[in-house]
Amino acid sequence: MGLIKDPHGREFSRPDNQLATRPELGKPTIVRAPDGHEGAGFFATKLADAVGLARQNSLWPLPFATSCCGIEFMATMASNYDVARFGMERLSFSPRQSDLLMVMGTIAKKMAPVLRDVYTQMAEPKWVLSMGACASSGGIFDTYSVLQGIDRIIPVDVYIPGCPPRPEQVIDGILKIQALVGEESLRRRYSKEYEHLLKTYKID
Protein backbone atom coordinates (compact mmCIF):
# COMPACT_ATOMS: atom_id res chain seq x y z
CA MET A 1 0.00 0.00 0.00
CA GLY A 2 1.25 3.46 -0.84
CA LEU A 3 1.14 6.05 1.91
CA ILE A 4 0.20 9.66 1.43
CA LYS A 5 0.39 12.56 3.85
CA ASP A 6 -2.36 15.03 4.56
CA PRO A 7 -1.59 18.71 5.34
CA HIS A 8 -1.26 17.90 9.05
CA GLY A 9 1.40 15.32 8.40
CA ARG A 10 -0.88 12.36 9.11
CA GLU A 11 -0.46 9.40 6.83
CA PHE A 12 -3.19 7.42 5.19
CA SER A 13 -3.16 4.73 2.62
CA ARG A 14 -4.32 4.65 -0.92
CA PRO A 15 -4.75 1.74 -3.31
CA ASP A 16 -1.51 0.15 -4.34
CA ASN A 17 -2.09 0.54 -8.05
CA GLN A 18 -2.24 4.28 -7.77
CA LEU A 19 0.10 6.82 -6.34
CA ALA A 20 3.51 5.33 -5.76
CA THR A 21 7.04 6.42 -6.11
CA ARG A 22 9.10 4.61 -8.68
CA PRO A 23 12.58 4.63 -7.28
CA GLU A 24 13.97 3.31 -10.52
CA LEU A 25 13.03 6.63 -12.15
CA GLY A 26 14.47 8.64 -9.30
CA LYS A 27 11.46 10.92 -8.93
CA PRO A 28 7.84 10.42 -7.90
CA THR A 29 5.26 9.84 -10.60
CA ILE A 30 1.59 10.66 -10.32
CA VAL A 31 0.23 7.23 -11.10
CA ARG A 32 1.86 3.90 -11.60
CA ALA A 33 1.33 2.15 -14.90
CA PRO A 34 -0.84 -0.98 -14.80
CA ASP A 35 0.68 -4.41 -15.03
CA GLY A 36 1.83 -5.27 -18.53
CA HIS A 37 4.66 -6.29 -20.73
CA GLU A 38 7.37 -3.82 -21.42
CA GLY A 39 10.16 -3.95 -23.90
CA ALA A 40 12.24 -1.79 -26.14
CA GLY A 41 9.82 0.82 -27.51
CA PHE A 42 6.58 -0.85 -26.47
CA PHE A 43 4.36 -1.41 -23.49
CA ALA A 44 1.45 -3.83 -23.72
CA THR A 45 -1.40 -4.00 -21.23
CA LYS A 46 -5.12 -4.69 -21.14
CA LEU A 47 -7.36 -2.06 -22.67
CA ALA A 48 -9.57 -2.18 -19.59
CA ASP A 49 -6.60 -1.32 -17.38
CA ALA A 50 -5.55 1.60 -19.55
CA VAL A 51 -9.09 2.97 -19.72
CA GLY A 52 -9.57 2.41 -16.00
CA LEU A 53 -6.34 4.26 -15.28
CA ALA A 54 -7.52 7.22 -17.32
CA ARG A 55 -11.01 7.21 -15.84
CA GLN A 56 -10.00 6.87 -12.23
CA ASN A 57 -7.58 9.74 -12.37
CA SER A 58 -9.81 12.17 -14.21
CA LEU A 59 -13.17 11.94 -12.47
CA TRP A 60 -15.55 14.83 -13.01
CA PRO A 61 -17.69 14.97 -9.92
CA LEU A 62 -21.11 16.55 -9.72
CA PRO A 63 -21.53 17.89 -6.17
CA PHE A 64 -25.16 17.57 -5.09
CA ALA A 65 -24.77 19.39 -1.77
CA THR A 66 -27.84 20.16 0.30
CA SER A 67 -26.57 20.79 3.83
CA CYS A 68 -23.63 20.73 6.23
CA CYS A 69 -21.88 17.88 4.40
CA GLY A 70 -21.65 20.30 1.49
CA ILE A 71 -19.69 22.67 3.71
CA GLU A 72 -17.23 19.90 4.54
CA PHE A 73 -16.95 19.14 0.85
CA MET A 74 -16.13 22.79 0.17
CA ALA A 75 -13.25 22.42 2.61
CA THR A 76 -12.21 19.25 0.81
CA MET A 77 -12.23 21.11 -2.49
CA ALA A 78 -10.26 24.07 -1.23
CA SER A 79 -6.51 24.43 -0.99
CA ASN A 80 -5.98 22.72 2.40
CA TYR A 81 -7.23 19.32 1.31
CA ASP A 82 -7.46 19.90 -2.42
CA VAL A 83 -9.21 17.11 -4.31
CA ALA A 84 -7.46 18.37 -7.43
CA ARG A 85 -4.50 16.29 -6.26
CA PHE A 86 -6.58 13.24 -7.15
CA GLY A 87 -7.40 14.30 -10.68
CA MET A 88 -10.68 15.95 -9.70
CA GLU A 89 -9.68 19.40 -10.82
CA ARG A 90 -12.94 20.21 -12.48
CA LEU A 91 -16.22 20.03 -10.61
CA SER A 92 -19.02 19.68 -13.07
CA PHE A 93 -22.34 21.23 -12.25
CA SER A 94 -23.81 19.73 -15.37
CA PRO A 95 -24.97 16.11 -15.12
CA ARG A 96 -24.19 15.36 -18.79
CA GLN A 97 -20.52 16.14 -18.36
CA SER A 98 -19.92 14.37 -15.06
CA ASP A 99 -19.32 10.79 -14.08
CA LEU A 100 -19.37 10.87 -10.27
CA LEU A 101 -22.50 12.00 -8.43
CA MET A 102 -21.60 13.11 -4.91
CA VAL A 103 -24.73 13.36 -2.79
CA MET A 104 -23.96 15.35 0.33
CA GLY A 105 -26.67 16.18 2.80
CA THR A 106 -30.27 15.59 3.76
CA ILE A 107 -32.49 14.68 0.82
CA ALA A 108 -36.11 15.58 1.49
CA LYS A 109 -38.72 13.39 -0.14
CA LYS A 110 -39.72 16.35 -2.26
CA MET A 111 -36.13 16.55 -3.51
CA ALA A 112 -35.97 12.82 -4.35
CA PRO A 113 -37.36 13.06 -7.91
CA VAL A 114 -34.89 15.87 -8.64
CA LEU A 115 -31.96 13.75 -7.50
CA ARG A 116 -33.26 10.87 -9.58
CA ASP A 117 -33.52 13.11 -12.64
CA VAL A 118 -29.94 14.27 -12.14
CA TYR A 119 -28.78 10.65 -11.90
CA THR A 120 -30.64 9.56 -15.01
CA GLN A 121 -29.28 12.53 -16.97
CA MET A 122 -25.69 11.47 -16.31
CA ALA A 123 -24.04 9.50 -19.07
CA GLU A 124 -22.64 6.02 -18.48
CA PRO A 125 -20.35 5.07 -16.91
CA LYS A 126 -21.33 6.81 -13.69
CA TRP A 127 -20.70 6.30 -10.02
CA VAL A 128 -22.47 7.54 -6.91
CA LEU A 129 -20.91 8.58 -3.62
CA SER A 130 -23.22 9.03 -0.64
CA MET A 131 -21.65 11.33 1.93
CA GLY A 132 -22.81 11.54 5.52
CA ALA A 133 -25.48 9.96 7.68
CA CYS A 134 -28.41 11.77 6.07
CA ALA A 135 -27.69 10.84 2.48
CA SER A 136 -26.83 7.28 3.49
CA SER A 137 -29.70 6.53 5.88
CA GLY A 138 -31.77 9.62 6.66
CA GLY A 139 -29.57 10.19 9.70
CA ILE A 140 -31.20 11.86 12.67
CA PHE A 141 -34.11 12.93 10.47
CA ASP A 142 -36.28 9.88 11.04
CA THR A 143 -39.36 11.73 9.91
CA TYR A 144 -42.06 11.77 7.29
CA SER A 145 -40.47 14.45 5.12
CA VAL A 146 -36.95 13.03 4.72
CA LEU A 147 -35.83 10.27 2.38
CA GLN A 148 -34.37 7.47 4.51
CA GLY A 149 -31.23 7.00 2.42
CA ILE A 150 -30.67 7.82 -1.24
CA ASP A 151 -30.20 4.13 -2.02
CA ARG A 152 -33.99 3.94 -2.02
CA ILE A 153 -34.06 5.80 -5.33
CA ILE A 154 -30.63 5.40 -6.97
CA PRO A 155 -27.84 2.81 -6.68
CA VAL A 156 -24.90 3.88 -4.52
CA ASP A 157 -21.27 2.74 -4.89
CA VAL A 158 -19.59 4.12 -1.77
CA TYR A 159 -21.01 5.38 1.52
CA ILE A 160 -19.10 7.76 3.78
CA PRO A 161 -20.24 7.62 7.41
CA GLY A 162 -20.14 10.65 9.69
CA CYS A 163 -22.23 13.64 10.65
CA PRO A 164 -20.66 15.39 8.85
CA PRO A 165 -17.57 13.40 7.78
CA ARG A 166 -14.20 15.11 7.96
CA PRO A 167 -12.45 16.00 4.70
CA GLU A 168 -10.04 13.10 5.26
CA GLN A 169 -13.02 10.75 5.21
CA VAL A 170 -14.29 12.33 2.02
CA ILE A 171 -10.90 11.83 0.40
CA ASP A 172 -10.92 8.24 1.61
CA GLY A 173 -14.32 7.76 0.01
CA ILE A 174 -13.10 9.30 -3.22
CA LEU A 175 -10.11 6.94 -3.22
CA LYS A 176 -12.46 4.00 -2.75
CA ILE A 177 -14.48 5.23 -5.74
CA GLN A 178 -11.26 5.56 -7.74
CA ALA A 179 -10.32 1.99 -6.88
CA LEU A 180 -13.74 0.83 -8.12
CA VAL A 181 -13.40 2.87 -11.29
CA GLY A 182 -9.91 1.59 -12.02
CA GLU A 183 -10.91 -2.04 -11.64
CA GLU A 184 -14.21 -1.87 -13.46
CA SER A 185 -14.54 -4.10 -16.50
CA LEU A 186 -15.39 -2.30 -19.71
CA ARG A 187 -18.36 -4.60 -20.18
CA ARG A 188 -19.89 -4.18 -16.74
CA ARG A 189 -22.38 -1.57 -17.85
CA TYR A 190 -23.72 -3.97 -20.48
CA SER A 191 -24.00 -6.89 -18.11
CA LYS A 192 -27.25 -8.56 -17.10
CA GLU A 193 -26.50 -7.83 -13.45
CA TYR A 194 -26.23 -4.11 -14.14
CA GLU A 195 -29.44 -4.08 -16.15
CA HIS A 196 -31.13 -5.93 -13.32
CA LEU A 197 -29.79 -3.44 -10.79
CA LEU A 198 -31.21 -0.52 -12.73
CA LYS A 199 -34.47 -2.38 -13.18
CA THR A 200 -34.83 -2.79 -9.43
CA TYR A 201 -34.57 1.00 -9.21
CA LYS A 202 -37.00 1.36 -12.14
CA ILE A 203 -34.42 3.31 -14.15
CA ASP A 204 -34.15 2.53 -17.84
Add this chain to the structure above:
Amino acid sequence: MPAFVVKADRDQLVIDQLTAAFGADILSHERIADMLVINTTKNVLHQVAQHCKEQLDFNFLTTMCGMHYSERDTLGLVMHLQSMRKGHRIRLKAEVPLKEPVFPTFTDLWDTANWMEREAWDFFGIQFTGHPNLKRILNMEDFPAFPLRKDYPLEDPTREDKDDSMFGR
Protein backbone atom coordinates in the same frame (compact mmCIF):
# COMPACT_ATOMS: atom_id res chain seq x y z
CA MET B 1 -36.55 51.17 23.37
CA PRO B 2 -37.81 47.68 22.66
CA ALA B 3 -39.67 47.15 19.43
CA PHE B 4 -42.81 46.09 21.24
CA VAL B 5 -44.17 47.33 24.54
CA VAL B 6 -47.49 46.73 26.23
CA LYS B 7 -49.96 49.26 24.89
CA ALA B 8 -52.74 49.00 27.42
CA ASP B 9 -54.81 51.82 25.93
CA ARG B 10 -54.65 50.31 22.43
CA ASP B 11 -55.48 46.89 23.83
CA GLN B 12 -58.51 48.34 25.61
CA LEU B 13 -59.61 50.10 22.44
CA VAL B 14 -59.45 46.81 20.51
CA ILE B 15 -61.39 44.96 23.20
CA ASP B 16 -64.07 47.66 23.42
CA GLN B 17 -64.57 47.96 19.69
CA LEU B 18 -64.64 44.21 19.04
CA THR B 19 -67.03 43.39 21.88
CA ALA B 20 -69.29 46.26 20.80
CA ALA B 21 -69.31 45.03 17.22
CA PHE B 22 -69.42 41.25 17.72
CA GLY B 23 -70.81 40.75 21.25
CA ALA B 24 -70.91 37.13 22.33
CA ASP B 25 -68.79 35.99 19.38
CA ILE B 26 -65.78 37.43 21.17
CA LEU B 27 -65.40 34.43 23.46
CA SER B 28 -62.60 35.73 25.65
CA HIS B 29 -59.51 37.89 25.71
CA GLU B 30 -56.31 37.82 27.68
CA ARG B 31 -52.84 39.27 27.54
CA ILE B 32 -49.91 36.90 27.10
CA ALA B 33 -46.58 38.69 27.51
CA ASP B 34 -47.04 41.94 25.59
CA MET B 35 -49.69 40.58 23.29
CA LEU B 36 -53.45 40.77 23.44
CA VAL B 37 -55.11 37.46 22.48
CA ILE B 38 -58.68 37.50 21.20
CA ASN B 39 -60.55 34.19 21.10
CA THR B 40 -63.40 34.28 18.68
CA THR B 41 -65.55 31.94 16.61
CA LYS B 42 -65.06 30.74 13.08
CA ASN B 43 -68.26 32.44 11.92
CA VAL B 44 -67.01 35.94 12.62
CA LEU B 45 -63.22 35.48 12.37
CA HIS B 46 -63.13 36.98 8.91
CA GLN B 47 -65.28 39.94 9.94
CA VAL B 48 -63.17 40.46 13.06
CA ALA B 49 -60.03 40.46 10.91
CA GLN B 50 -61.64 42.87 8.47
CA HIS B 51 -62.68 45.15 11.32
CA CYS B 52 -59.15 45.05 12.73
CA LYS B 53 -57.70 45.94 9.35
CA GLU B 54 -60.12 48.70 8.40
CA GLN B 55 -61.09 50.27 11.72
CA LEU B 56 -58.13 49.51 13.97
CA ASP B 57 -55.24 50.06 11.54
CA PHE B 58 -53.82 46.54 11.58
CA ASN B 59 -52.32 46.77 8.12
CA PHE B 60 -50.01 43.75 8.28
CA LEU B 61 -50.62 40.03 8.75
CA THR B 62 -47.40 38.87 10.41
CA THR B 63 -48.18 35.18 10.45
CA MET B 64 -50.92 32.64 10.41
CA CYS B 65 -50.79 28.98 11.32
CA GLY B 66 -52.91 25.99 12.11
CA MET B 67 -53.27 24.17 15.42
CA HIS B 68 -54.59 20.76 16.38
CA TYR B 69 -56.35 20.48 19.71
CA SER B 70 -56.60 16.71 19.92
CA GLU B 71 -58.26 16.79 23.37
CA ARG B 72 -61.37 18.45 21.97
CA ASP B 73 -61.14 17.33 18.34
CA THR B 74 -60.82 20.76 16.86
CA LEU B 75 -58.44 22.52 14.53
CA GLY B 76 -57.47 26.06 15.36
CA LEU B 77 -56.29 29.01 13.35
CA VAL B 78 -53.97 31.59 14.88
CA MET B 79 -53.35 34.97 13.23
CA HIS B 80 -50.88 37.62 14.29
CA LEU B 81 -51.86 41.11 13.21
CA GLN B 82 -49.62 44.12 13.41
CA SER B 83 -50.16 47.82 13.06
CA MET B 84 -47.04 49.35 11.58
CA ARG B 85 -48.18 52.87 12.35
CA LYS B 86 -49.26 52.27 15.94
CA GLY B 87 -46.49 49.79 16.83
CA HIS B 88 -49.11 47.42 18.16
CA ARG B 89 -49.84 43.76 17.62
CA ILE B 90 -52.56 41.32 18.58
CA ARG B 91 -53.38 37.68 18.09
CA LEU B 92 -56.68 36.29 16.84
CA LYS B 93 -57.71 32.69 17.44
CA ALA B 94 -60.64 30.57 16.37
CA GLU B 95 -61.43 26.87 16.24
CA VAL B 96 -63.33 24.65 13.86
CA PRO B 97 -64.45 21.05 14.37
CA LEU B 98 -62.06 18.44 12.97
CA LYS B 99 -64.86 16.96 10.88
CA GLU B 100 -65.50 20.18 8.99
CA PRO B 101 -62.33 22.31 9.06
CA VAL B 102 -63.34 25.22 6.87
CA PHE B 103 -62.53 28.92 7.14
CA PRO B 104 -63.19 31.70 4.67
CA THR B 105 -60.02 32.85 2.94
CA PHE B 106 -58.18 35.90 4.19
CA THR B 107 -56.45 36.57 0.89
CA ASP B 108 -59.00 39.30 0.16
CA LEU B 109 -57.66 41.25 3.15
CA TRP B 110 -53.94 40.49 3.00
CA ASP B 111 -52.15 38.89 0.04
CA THR B 112 -49.69 37.51 2.58
CA ALA B 113 -52.36 35.04 3.63
CA ASN B 114 -52.04 33.14 0.36
CA TRP B 115 -49.01 31.01 1.23
CA MET B 116 -49.84 30.86 4.94
CA GLU B 117 -53.21 29.33 4.16
CA ARG B 118 -51.56 26.86 1.85
CA GLU B 119 -49.26 25.91 4.70
CA ALA B 120 -52.20 25.47 7.10
CA TRP B 121 -53.85 23.27 4.47
CA ASP B 122 -50.66 21.32 3.86
CA PHE B 123 -49.93 20.49 7.48
CA PHE B 124 -53.33 20.52 9.19
CA GLY B 125 -55.89 20.06 6.41
CA ILE B 126 -57.67 23.32 7.09
CA GLN B 127 -59.64 24.41 4.04
CA PHE B 128 -60.10 28.02 3.01
CA THR B 129 -63.10 28.74 0.83
CA GLY B 130 -62.32 31.28 -1.86
CA HIS B 131 -58.56 30.71 -1.83
CA PRO B 132 -57.19 31.19 -5.36
CA ASN B 133 -54.72 28.29 -5.30
CA LEU B 134 -55.19 25.98 -2.33
CA LYS B 135 -52.64 23.22 -2.83
CA ARG B 136 -49.75 21.84 -0.81
CA ILE B 137 -46.81 24.20 -0.47
CA LEU B 138 -44.02 22.37 1.41
CA ASN B 139 -44.77 18.65 1.30
CA MET B 140 -44.87 16.53 -1.83
CA GLU B 141 -48.03 17.11 -3.81
CA ASP B 142 -49.10 13.48 -3.50
CA PHE B 143 -48.46 13.34 0.25
CA PRO B 144 -51.22 11.21 1.75
CA ALA B 145 -51.75 12.86 5.15
CA PHE B 146 -51.68 16.07 7.16
CA PRO B 147 -48.48 15.50 9.10
CA LEU B 148 -48.74 18.01 11.94
CA ARG B 149 -52.01 16.61 13.23
CA LYS B 150 -51.27 14.89 16.50
CA ASP B 151 -52.58 11.50 15.40
CA TYR B 152 -49.95 11.32 12.62
CA PRO B 153 -46.93 9.17 13.54
CA LEU B 154 -43.85 11.36 13.25
CA GLU B 155 -41.30 8.64 12.58
CA ASP B 156 -40.96 7.46 9.03
CA PRO B 157 -42.91 4.20 8.79
CA THR B 158 -40.80 3.02 5.84
CA ARG B 159 -37.62 2.68 7.89
CA GLU B 160 -36.69 -0.94 8.62
CA ASP B 161 -33.40 -0.59 10.46
CA LYS B 162 -34.78 0.42 13.84
CA ASP B 163 -34.84 -2.20 16.56
CA ASP B 164 -37.64 -1.36 18.98
CA SER B 165 -35.80 -2.94 21.90
CA MET B 166 -33.09 -0.30 21.49
CA PHE B 167 -35.67 2.38 22.13
CA GLY B 168 -37.26 0.78 25.19
CA ARG B 169 -40.49 -0.24 23.54
